[in-house]
Amino acid sequence: MNIDPELGKITLRQPDDWHLHLRDGELMKHVLPATASIFRRAIVMPNLNPPIASIQAANEYRKRILSSIPKGVSFTPLMTAYLTDNSSSAVLEKGYREGVFVAAKLYPANSTTNSEEGVSDLRNIDSVFETMERIGMPLLIHGEVTDTEIDIFDREAAFIERCLVPLLVSFPELKVVLEHITTEDAVQFVKQSSSKIAATITAHHLHINRNAMFNGGLRSDFYCLPVAKREHHRLALRKAATSGLPCFFLGTDSAPHERRMKESSCGCAGIFSAPFAIQSYAEVFDQEGALDRLESFSSEFGAIFYGMPLNQSSITLIKKPHLVPDVYPLKSESNFLVPFHAGETLNWTVSEQ
Numbered sequence: 445m446n447i448d449p450e451l452g453k454i455t456l457r458q459p460d461d462w463h464l465h466l467r468d469g470e471l472m473k474h475v476l477p478a479t480a481s482i483f484r485r486a487i488v489m490p491n492l493n494p495p496i497a498s499i500q501a502a503n504e505y506r507k508r509i510l511s512s513i514p515k516g517v518s519f520t521p522l523m524t525a526y527l528t529d530n531s532s533s534a535v536l537e538k539g540y541r542e543g544v545f546v547a548a549k550l551y552p553a554n555s556t557t558n559s560e561e562g563v564s565d566l567r568n569i570d571s572v573f574e575t576m577e578r579i580g581m582p583l584l585i586h587g588e589v590t591d592t593e594i595d596i597f598d599r600e601a602a603f604i605e606r607c608l609v610p611l612l613v614s615f616p617e618l619k620v621v622l623e624h625i626t627t628e629d630a631v632q633f634v635k636q637s638s639s640k641i642a643a644t645i646t647a648h649h650l651h652i653n654r655n656a657m658f659n660g661g662l663r664s665d666f667y668c669l670p671v672a673k674r675e676h677h678r679l680a681l682r683k684a685a686t687s688g689l690p691c692f693f694l695g696t697d698s699a700p701h702e703r704r705m706k707e708s709s710c711g712c713a714g715i716f717s718a719p720f721a722i723q724s725y726a727e728v729f730d731q732e733g734a735l736d737r738l739e740s741f742s743s744e745f746g747a748i749f750y751g752m753p754l755n756q757s758s759i760t761l762i763k764k765p766h767l768v769p770d771v772y773p774l775k776s777e778s779n780f781l782v783p784f785h786a787g788e789t790l791n792w793t794v795s796e797q
């Protein structure tokens with residue numbers, strides 16, 4: 445990593461995105477370049493409809509992604525298996541050993557987009573956890589309880605206490621990534637845990653707290669799951685991300701939903717941050733006086749956790765104000781995405797060279 449404070453220029457190892465939603469079909473083709481032009485690899489989430497739960501489905505989805513990568517761009521999609529109550533240990537082990545599945549994703553049933561077929565009770569798939577622990581296959585967790593009696597702002601903390609702690613008592617060698625953490629509780633938990641436990645942190649949870657959703661009216665663009673929390677949680681996340689601790693690394697959770705799907709009587713959860721993600725993280729690290737720690741967070745700790753080689757390519761960021769457009773167009777004018785930071789000016793730009 446090379447930081448030139450006078451020129452306002454940083455060259456860093458090419459980053460990876462350890463949590464990404466690409467969806468499928470036309471939408472995937474439209475959003476993929478935003479990620480592939482910056483990130484070298486990405487963990488692709490399997491919550492499609494139907495979910496990516498078999499080796500064949502993952503292989504086919506990977507092929508569709510690979511055929512949509514713009515020419516001249518090097519990008520590797522890392523596929524994940526969607527866990528259901530009926531997941532087979534044998535299929536997961538085969539998929540992992542063949543290099544099709546890099547990890548498996550646990551969605552508690554009905555916790556977020558396309559999670560209806562997720563796991564209804566963790567005890568239903570004990571044999572799967574046992575296999576994953578034995579073969580070292582990472583378990584990626586959407587860590588929220590789905591009990592509607594638990595306040596939505598408390599669901600992550602409740603998950604840690606009720607589900608994650610008992611899971612790790614039963615499977616102490618299981619490699620776990622607690623995805624898109626949003627609370628001080630999660631930060632503390634991951635910090636205190638063994639090196640087998642890590643967490644991804646999104647750019648948006650570093651920038652917004654829960655007030656963003658209600659600023660002057662109902663702002664669906666800032667609605668995501670897990671939902672943004674109080675300010676003290678956001679501050680704890682910023683501290684964790686910029687701490688230099690290897691258990692925290694980059695995962696955007698960028699999730700494209702057309703504006704019309706977000707602005708409805710039951711709007712979709714998700715923030716589309718891919719086009720300006722690395723710039724958004726750079727802003728946070730700059731504000732925290734931790735630019736020298738950006739590279740390890742964005743481009744090293746994740747690869748080390750997953751046991752993958754570090755990227756040898758690099759990207760350059762320049763301190764130059766850049767206005768984020770209001771919309772990210774799709775095929776027709778009536779269909780569009782609203783990128784995170786829409787209408788805001790970010791201070792860091794990715795150099796084209």
Ligand SMILES: [Zn+2]
Nearest residue numbers: 463465489697
């Ligand atoms: Zn996600």
